[in-house]
Amino acid sequence: MRAYRPSNGTEGMIFQEEFCDQCSKDNPSLETGAGGCEIMFRSMCHDVDDPEYPTEWVYDDNGEPTCTAFSKRSEDEVTN
Secondary structure, eight states, X not given: OOBOOOSSHHHHHHHHHHTGGGBTTOOOOTTTOTTOOXXXXXXXXXXXXXXXXXXXXXXXXXXXXXXXXXXXXXXXXXXX
16 A cells, blocks of 8 residues: 655644544543554654654555544543
């Protein structure tokens, strides 16, 4: 699969709303901020061709950007 990187801030915000904001892996503590997912952080710190760039952000078989680590947060999951 081909690596995905948002082309601008607006595209990045749309991707974040669709995946990161609804993902059970990105559920940091409200008190400390600890416990969130590192994928978005790595995408901002590294170039798309860097070995540290997240391999989870790719284009799917339909050419749409996706996060392969995405796990929809259930309604009963609450941020601590």
